[in-house]
Amino acid sequence: MRSAYNIVEVSQLPIDFMGFIFYEKSPRYDKDLNIWAVKYIPKNIQKVGVFVNATKEAILAAVEKFDLQMVQLHGTESPEFCNDLTQDGISVIKAFPVANENDFAPCAEYESACDYFLFDTKTPQFGGSGNKFDWQILSTYKGKMPCFLSGGIAPDDVDAIKQLNFPQLFAIDLNSCFEIEPGFKDVEKLKQFIENCGYGSGFQSTTQ
Numbered sequence: 001m002r003s004a005y006n007i008v009e010v011s012q013l014p015i016d017f018m019g020f021i022f023y024e025k026s027p028r029y030d031k032d033l034n035i036w037a038v039k040y041i042p043k044n045i046q047k048v049g050v051f052v053n054a055t056k057e058a059i060l061a062a063v064e065k066f067d068l069q070m071v072q073l074h075g076t077e078s079p080e081f082c083n084d085l086t087q088d089g090i091s092v093i094k095a096f097p098v099a100n101e102n103d104f105a106p107c108a109e110y111e112s113a114c115d116y117f118l119f120d121t122k123t124p125q126f127g128g129s130g131n132k133f134d135w136q137i138l139s140t141y142k143g144k145m146p147c148f149l150s151g152g153i154a155p156d157d158v159d160a161i162k163q164l165n166f167p168q169l170f171a172i173d174l175n176s177c178f179e180i181e182p183g184f185k186d187v188e189k190l191k192q193f194i195e196n197c198g199y200g201s202g203f204q205s206t207t208q
Contacts, residue, residue: 002030002183004037009187011041014194016171018045019072022062023052027182038066048072048093056084063090072118083113091115093148097122098133101140111145116170121151130176138166146170153177155189158196172197 001007001018011018018041021028041047049068051059053075062068071085072093082092094114096107099122107117119141121133132152141147149161150173161172176182178189 001185002028002033004034006184006187007034007037007041010185010190011045013187013190015045015190017048017070019048019050019173019175020066020068021050021183022054022058023050023074025052026050030183033066035066046070046091050074053077056081059085059090060088070115074120079109079113082110086113086115093118095120095150098137098151100134101137104141104143107141107143107145111143114145116148117143117145118148118150118173120173135160135164135166138164138169141166141168143168148173150175155193158193161197 001010001020007018020033020038021030023029024031038047046069047067048070049059049062049066050072051062051074059071063071068090070091070093072095073082074095077094082094085092092114093116094110095118096103098104098119103122110117119133119138121131123131130152135149138149145168147166147168148171149164149166149169153161153172153174154177161169174190174193178186178193180186
């Protein structure tokens, strides 16, 4: 999310998380992000800062400035780094790029260091491709961590998501397929998707 007006619009929807990109190479990064639009998001929506290999100092500064409740780490951050943040009272979502079932192997090292995992499509970049990975391989993940599903989720994916064999599914990340342009969401598409999936039906929604 980038636009103050769009942030306010989307915050009126029944969503649980809203993401803000603090990675300068992302098309969704905004160095002039409106601090007041972010701070006054309703309390029922968790504000998530998305970072890629940022320093702890940079993350903590953004958490304080924008009153973030969670951070989503998309780089090569170590379990120790994640644990340091959780010890500071910050909820941590660690993202893992996924192409096949072998990509779940590193998750074991992070089980006690994070609060959530996020599975995204493996790309040469740090996420944001708008492409799906093969969701069927989610059934091979045997960890206990509650997970966000990301990567190219589209308005017509409701039935496919409901049919997943993935009991650890906690939330779904609605991003590029619901955008008018990078960082600006199509409110009507989001509203229709949420209605179709049935809010409170077992998974939650997040928008970046």
